[in-house]
Amino acid sequence: MMMKANILRKGMMLVGALTLSFSIAHATDWLEKGGVGKQDASEASLQMPLHFEAGYTQFLDDSEDADTKIVTPVSCGVYGISTDGTVYTLRYIDGGTIGGKNAWKVADFTRIPRMEKEGLIMYKNDNTQQLYLIKPTGAVEALPKKYVNATNFVDGIAAVATATSGYALNWTFIDRSLKPFAPGVVTQPMQFGKNQFTIAPLRGSMRAVYVPNENGFDGSWGFMNGLGKIVIKPQYREVRSFSDSMALVVEKNDDFYFIDVTGRKCFEPRKVDENIFPSSVSDYDGGLCTIAPMEIGDNFYARYYTTSGKLSGVALWGSALHNGKGYMRFIDEAENEEFPSVLIIQPSVEGYDKTKGMRIEADLHTAMWGTPWYDEADVAHFSETETSEVGVGSHYCFPWTIGAFSTDGYAPATIVSPNGDVTFEGLIDRQGKFRVVYKVY
Structure with missing residues (x-):
């Protein structure tokens, strides 16, 4: 070998x-x-x-x-590679390293370091516990010594920690120039969303923010705007980012529903089906959200709802929409077989109808494998396990x-x-x- x-x-x-x-x-x-x-x-x-x-x-x-090998996504031409999840070599995709082999480290394996245009904050792999801002160009700048830990930058800001009494850390935000952002907002890093952000991304001029309780053992999610002002007070156990100016939120009592950017309660999915859970409900795309396929008659259909909760259409094994399109199956009655097809939702309350232009030729090696998920480069993936x-x-x-x-x-x-x-x-x-x-x- x-x-x-x-x-x-x-x-x-x-x-x-x-x-x-x-x-x-x-x-x-x-x-x-x-x-x-x-x-x-x-x-x-x-x-x-x-x-x-x-x-x-x-x-x-x-x-x-x-x-x-633990390998981070390539971003700004840089990726990280590690064998233990804490010590990393930062490499350029075109060759060469920033600082040499195993030059950098993070506090623990829960943080996957990722270069962004603002840079990447990491420790040097020595005993100084000094944090540095590493730029995609390879330039390195020391952070003030009061900062003892940090997250990745996400859409222009990062969270940094200062030490308090005991082992507790006080987390606040900084901007790309390392100056305080959203002063007065105390946070705590939490894995967020399907991309496992260390802090929430900015979506539609709104950013989910986790604010811990005074005891530090619990907290709530709310939303702040792009300027760092809290506009929807922290009160939810879980939230998603805004999409189409709508966000799914889950209360402490497990109730869940969509809110608009003012915090007003909008569509409540359990009003149309009391047996579903948040995981069965997609974000909004093109004014429609999808409730996962459920049994209707002898077949299984996904249902598509407007922001007001009106049923817009259904599709056999339909997926959530992405840029206005999703995947469905159609039944070839002559062959008595199911086949995958691209789906463009058409407003209808009459149900699934394969004769109304919803069928587009599809490749059996993709859509038959299950529900597609989309990565950050807008590439569709199909897997039976949705991993x-x-x-x-x-x-x-x-x-x-x-x-x-x-x-x-x-x-x-x-x-x-x-x-x-x-x-x-x-x-x-x-x-x-x-x-x-x-x-x-």
Whole structure:
């Protein structure tokens, strides 16, 4: 295995042997836009095996070690790589490091450090416990010593901690110039949303904010505006970001409903179905939210509701909408089979009707795999488990997986050589070419 990897690193990539020769009919459209392509496997634009390319693919010097690799999303051209979740090497996607190998660290493994345009706050990997702001350019600036911990920057601000008596920390916000932001607002870092932000993102000029109680053992979620002013007081156990000027909130007593930007209660999903939970209700998209497929008659349908709670339409196994489109199934009565299809919701209270232009040709390798989820690069992924990775190897003899694409256009991926002897893990671009290989085994 060592010899194989060294041959690859020297540029003899064995492209013909190691490139998976099977074609994935949906791959290009799926990776680029989450769309659905034709089912004509001979169309060149729809054939995209994962592969290496001499002069483009980098093999890291320690790619052959046996350690687990924790790799952060590529952002501003920088990604982090760690073997223990606390000490990181910050690498440029084009090669080179910021500060050298294992130069930086975080307080604990719950924080995944991520470069943003404002920079990234981390400790140096020494005993000083000094925090530094690391810029995407490689410039480094020390933070005031009063700050003893920090989160990532999220949409222009970060949370920083100062020490108080005992082991308690007092968390407040700073802006990109390291000056206090939203003075008087005390917070506490909480994992938020599907991207596991350390603080909530700014959406529609509103940002969810967690404010701890005075005892520090509990707290509530509210919302502040882009200037840092609390506009909806902290009172909820859970919240989501605003989408279409609506946000789902959950009270301490488990009641949940949508509010508008003034905090006014709007649609209450349990008024149309008392047996659903927040996880069954999507955010709003194009003025409609989706309640997960529920049994109606002999089939299962997703239901689509307006902000006022009016039923707008239903779809067989329909998904939540994304940019006005979702996925459904249609029934070919002649063949007595179900097939996936792209769905463009049309206002209707008459129910599912496959004759009204809702059917668009779909690729069976995608939509039949379950409900799509979208990564930050707006790429649709399909998986049966709805996890952060989608495996498409079950249809083929050589398995591979693709994770979420970042806005920079790179995603973690795994590929197995055709003889099954070597597995490669790395970062691919949106054409399926490996830019970096960080593990070979």
